[in-house]
Amino acid sequence: MIATDPSEKLSLYRRIREGDLVIVYERHDSMKAVKVAEGSVLQNRFGVFKHSDWIGKPFGSKVFSNKNGFVYLLAPTPELWTLVLSHRTQILYIADISFVIMYLEIVPGCIVLESGTGSGSLTTSLARAVAPTGHVYTFDFHEQRAVSARVDFEKTGLSRLVTVGVRDIQGEGFPDEFIGRVDSVFLDLPQPWLAIPSAGKMLKPDGALCSFSPCIEQVQRSCETLKTKFTDIRTFEVLLRTYEVKEVRETSCQGDEGGSFKSPPRKKRQHSTEKGNVVEASGPGKIMAKPCGEARGHTGYLTFARLKCLPLKDNQVCSLRSA
Structure with missing residues (x-):
């Protein structure tokens, strides 16, 4: 779970309060996100659960219904949120997400650009990785998806770490205010090669980029564009067998x-x-x-690249910014 205050330590053991988002675990293939409200109830096949019985219990508690059925109340970690969020678009799952964060070298304090936001599955994990002092700026051309994503980030307590913008990155590129300031860029676009030149301007020297594509033809065209200003270009297919x-x-x-x-x-x-x-x-x-017969594994191809540094002259900083 992400702390909303920089001074608040990350903890899965604090007690549940009214207004908290809780992941109700019924079984391994059945979970749902519930906002705790005094006087509300949850009804499922195991019986009726009163929210008032949840308040004050630590996350991870086992609670019982009027029929003596039970569920577990779990903290909304990025991993669990990925499994219960509304699928406005195809999402990345845990195997791809962890791989992206490792290869982009995202650590606390990083500034990350993302396009497009989609359902916010990856964004949620990026926000935890950059916390408490970094920030994720994510863009989607679809206004309603952006609005829905903002609502979700409010629910999960991530609004301090994530800014959602409405912008056609393929057509307009990233805003100029980010030129030379960004540690990592992630692209999930139908035509990522159109956004790669803009991404190169945004990155700091030696910054990293990742492009997600479901089709190998998209990968091939992206790599052709990357080779002009990027190096260490690699493509991976992440397979997970549960x-x-x-x-x-x-x-x-x-x-x-x-x-x-x-x-x-x-x-x-x-x-x-x-x-x-x-x-x-x-x-x-x-x-x-x-x-498992329905293991969620491959969702697409991940292409990584690192921004080249121009040869240095005396007292000159490595940069690829446009003159």
């Missing part, structure tokens, strides 16, 4: 050689439709892991 871990029972089939692992049977004895075999539970539960 595994599901659960307990299963060791079972054996009469009439078959050996045994096989199946999910725990509801009864000790089950009749199989194949060859009339009978399956019996013959051992204790074991922990098994298998790949």
Whole structure:
């Protein structure tokens, strides 16, 4: 969770207050963001949960409903917010986001430019990376998306660290006020090669740029543009394979050689439709892991580059700014 005051330390253990945004964890594939309000309730399949019972509890608490069902109240970290936010556009997920922050060398105090904002998934993590003294300036050409993003950043307490602007970066470039002041630039645009010259002017000497593209043809054209003023150009495809871990029972089939692992049977004895075999539970539960069928992995290609430095003369600072 992001602190809204620079003097406030980041903590996941402070107690929930009225007006806080809480991630309600029902199960691993079911979470929702809820704003805490005295007198309000949350209703789901587990029963009715009173918000008044949440106030004063630390984040991470397990709370019970009127039917003795339960949920967990989690802090709205960037990782969890990425999983519950409204998808106004295609978003980047955790694997790509972490890779971007590492390769762009984003640390507290950095100034970062982003275009376009979209659903704000990456922006949320960028803001945490630059906190408490840095800032993220993000732009989207679509005014309503920008308005929705501002509302989300208010909810998550990031408005102090993020400024959302409405601007066509492909057509107009970044505002001149950022020339030579920016540590990193991130582009998520249909035609990123149109914005690369402007991005080069914004970056400090040796600054880094990343362009996200879903198609390899976009990558190829972007690299052609990058090679004029950038070096160390690299493209990555980040693949993530998630595994599901659960307990299963060791079972054996009469009439078959050996045994096989199946999910725990509801009864000790089950009749199989194949060859009339009978399956019996013959051992204790074991922990098994298998790949998830719907793992969120590849979303596109990430191209990174670093701004070249012009040869230095006596008492001259390395710069690529336009004369």
